[in-house]
Amino acid sequence: MRSFAVYRLPFAEECTMLVQHSAPSELSSLTELDGKEGFVIAPFSPSADCPILLLQPDEVRTIPVKEVQSLAKEKREASEKEADRAKYHRDFAAFHKELANNKFAKIVLSRCVQEQISHDLQPEEVFWQACKKYPRQFVALFSTPQSGIWLMATPEILLDGDGSEWRTMALAGTMPYNENGVEWSAKNKAEQQYVSLYIKRCLERCADEIKEEGAYTTQAADLVHLRTDF
DSSP states (O other), X not given: XXXXXXXXXXXXXXXXXXXXXXXXXXXXXXXXXXXXOSEXXXXXXXXXXXXXXXXXOSEEEEEEOOOOOOOOOOOOEEOOOHHHXXXXXXXXXXXXXXXXXXXXXXXXXXXXXXXXXXXXXXXXXXXXXXXXXXXXXXXXXEEETTTEEEEEEEOXXXXXXXXXXXXXXXXXXXXXOOTTOOOOOHHHHHHHHHHHHHHHHXXXXXXXXXXXXXXXXXXXXXXXXXXXXX
């Protein structure tokens, strides 16, 4: 029943580990977080099968980010099934139809790929490698009985600040990093603008004053994105 989360902030030399001796609390709405503290694991669309999880640690430790040797390049065998591929094509066709009918301006379709590796891989080892590879990003690893084990590395900040001043961002559009600079296509600019407008409209419902900066190019590992700050 033990649950834990470990995270490292961008450019930090230390990471924070949170340990709870039991399973995290299950919440049905983000409004239930009011007045609570902890590590929140929230799906895009909470449900009874996939609730919001709140890890409230019994132990909190700060740990130096240790350098580890690169993992040996093991032969991997992708286990993507034909049924999964067919389902993805069906989903894509449905998404494309809605876009063509102008019901939505932007839809993101993701897919899962399972891989088998030929050695025993420890989650903590992958976390250290992610910290080493992505120094600019927020890196986190968590494990709970309800969710299983998840690892993430993201350049996006949902919300940062205190008191009366808060910061967030709209990050979209992706291109390979080029030391000579990048030229953004109209498609990338439009997609980033969709995200910016959505976030701005959300902020207008609760903010007294909104300052906007961007869009500008920002680097995340070997990729660059378009970013607008609020």
